[in-house]
Amino acid sequence: MFYPLGKPPKRQTAERVPVRTSPGALAFWRFKVPRMRLAPIMLVGALLAPLSARSQDTEKAPPSRESVAVAAHQAIEDGFRFLREKQNKDGSWGSHDPVALEDSQLGFGLTSRGAQHSVRLACTSIIAKAFLHYPLRTKEHGETLDKGIHAVLSGWKCPYDPGEAFNVWGYAYILDFLTALWDHPYGSAHRNEMKRIIPEVIEQLRKLQAHEGGWAYYSDPGMGGDCLSFTTASVMLPLMKAKKQGFDIPEGMLGDAAKIMKRMMYPDKNMMYGYYLKRSTTHPLEELGAGARTQAGGLALHHYDDTYTREILRERNQFFFKTLDYVERIGNKRIIPHRDAPHNISGYFFYYGCYYAAEVMTLLGKDVPPEHWNHLVTVILRNQEKEKSWWDTICYGYGDKWGTGFAILSLEHYLAAHGALEKKPAASRPAGSKP
Numbered sequence: 001m002f003y004p005l006g007k008p009p010k011r012q013t014a015e016r017v018p019v020r021t022s023p024g025a026l027a028f029w030r031f032k033v034p035r036m037r038l039a040p041i042m043l044v045g046a047l048l049a050p051l052s053a054r055s056q057d058t059e060k061a062p063p064s065r066e067s068v069a070v071a072a073h074q075a076i077e078d079g080f081r082f083l084r085e086k087q088n089k090d091g092s093w094g095s096h097d098p099v100a101l102e103d104s105q106l107g108f109g110l111t112s113r114g115a116q117h118s119v120r121l122a123c124t125s126i127i128a129k130a131f132l133h134y135p136l137r138t139k140e141h142g143e144t145l146d147k148g149i150h151a152v153l154s155g156w157k158c159p160y161d162p163g164e165a166f167n168v169w170g171y172a173y174i175l176d177f178l179t180a181l182w183d184h185p186y187g188s189a190h191r192n193e194m195k196r197i198i199p200e201v202i203e204q205l206r207k208l209q210a211h212e213g214g215w216a217y218y219s220d221p222g223m224g225g226d227c228l229s230f231t232t233a234s235v236m237l238p239l240m241k242a243k244k245q246g247f248d249i250p251e252g253m254l255g256d257a258a259k260i261m262k263r264m265m266y267p268d269k270n271m272m273y274g275y276y277l278k279r280s281t282t283h284p285l286e287e288l289g290a291g292a293r294t295q296a297g298g299l300a301l302h303h304y305d306d307t308y309t310r311e312i313l314r315e316r317n318q319f320f321f322k323t324l325d326y327v328e329r330i331g332n333k334r335i336i337p338h339r340d341a342p343h344n345i346s347g348y349f350f351y352y353g354c355y356y357a358a359e360v361m362t363l364l365g366k367d368v369p370p371e372h373w374n375h376l377v378t379v380i381l382r383n384q385e386k387e388k389s390w391w392d393t394i395c396y397g398y399g400d401k402w403g404t405g406f407a408i409l410s411l412e413h414y415l416a417a418h419g420a421l422e423k424k425p426a427a428s429r430p431a432g433s434k435p
């Protein structure tokens with residue numbers, strides 16, 4: 001695997017957590033080094049960092065844009081191969097096969113039929129959208145996409161089981177995919193079905209809207225549940241797209257959601273996890289964990305009424321990249337519930353955040369510093385697994401499906417932003433390498 005900006009970090013385990021210092025500093029492991037010895041080690045690392053950085057700069061120049069694009073295309077094709085092998089017979093992705101893990105370690109469970117179906121359809125919609133937006137689809141890719149479309153159109157109705165329902169996530173990403181398919185030439189053959197299904201999906205989301213105005217993890221038709229910023233944003237975005245396409249959105253549905261989203265903003269414009277924290281006087285702000293959800297939340301408010309101006313979006317996108325490496329180290333693949341994690345960072349925010357950060361950067365266009373795109377593609381490429389998937393949290397047979405879908409969508413944004421999505425560049429050598 002080609003890594004644009006250097007080798008990937010060492011694989012993390014639950015027992016050994018790498019603590020990041022400055023570039024080139026000596027790594028040390030928590031629980032392995034006595035506290036009294038930490039200060040000398042950090043001092044030596046800090047002194048060596050400038051020398052290490054200079055030596056790296058002279059040894060290897062940054063890779064060319066063409067080389068990075070080639071690597072991104074290859075990663076996408078490898079990811080598609082993994083997804084084709086893992087597609088279910090009915091065209092969906094994901095399963096409830098156990099992964100030697102207790103629900104209590106995840107912070108959520110998927111033991112009910114409705115929850116399983118909803119997450120499976122969410123995974124299928126995310127992955128199908130990744131196949132849809134890749135213009136260099138092969139015949140096999142097209143067949144895989146057709147099966148995915150069939151799975152969504154035939155199984156879109158999510159059963160509801162009281163107390164543990166992920167129906168909101170299912171309907172949110174079903175609507176996200178169908179609105180994308182509606183605008184794409186590939187969806188012309190399915191227009192009649194979508195005309196019938198999209199309004200019904202919207203109605204299901206209306207029933208699950210909480211009394212506070214947004215949407216919760218465990219929503220129910222009784223308007224219960226705590227509104228969460230990222231869940232609400234994930235619903236608002238496809239709802240606004242459906243409205244632009246001419247579909248009716250019930251009066252007040254988007255307005256109420258926007259109101260609660262604005263209440264969930266901190267003064268610095270980061271989004272809090274959920275509205276219940278507004279009523280808390282003891283819960284910490286957890287700023288370092290806010291980057292991922294703020295990308296989706298800011299994007300939703302920007303499209304609604306420009307509450308999030310382009311300037312605010314740019315600033316919060318910059319904040320995301322300032323904290324991305326930290327989140328990668330302490331959140332990605334950490335099998336621990338968010339309530340117990342450092343800064344309440346859950347693994348499942350990782351590729352979710354990368355995807356919505358890429359959406360924000362696509363909207364900002366030329367206002368995005370090149371190093372942000374480079375940072376994003378580097379992080380995604382270096383985290384691709386040996387089997388060519390991506391995953392950020394273990395969730396039965398679902399985590400590596402939504403992770404792979406979000407990662408590929410992010411790479412597609414990168415390629416589109418650099419004019420390299422529709423035509424794969426010829427393989428080229430990294431800048432500074434010998435012929």
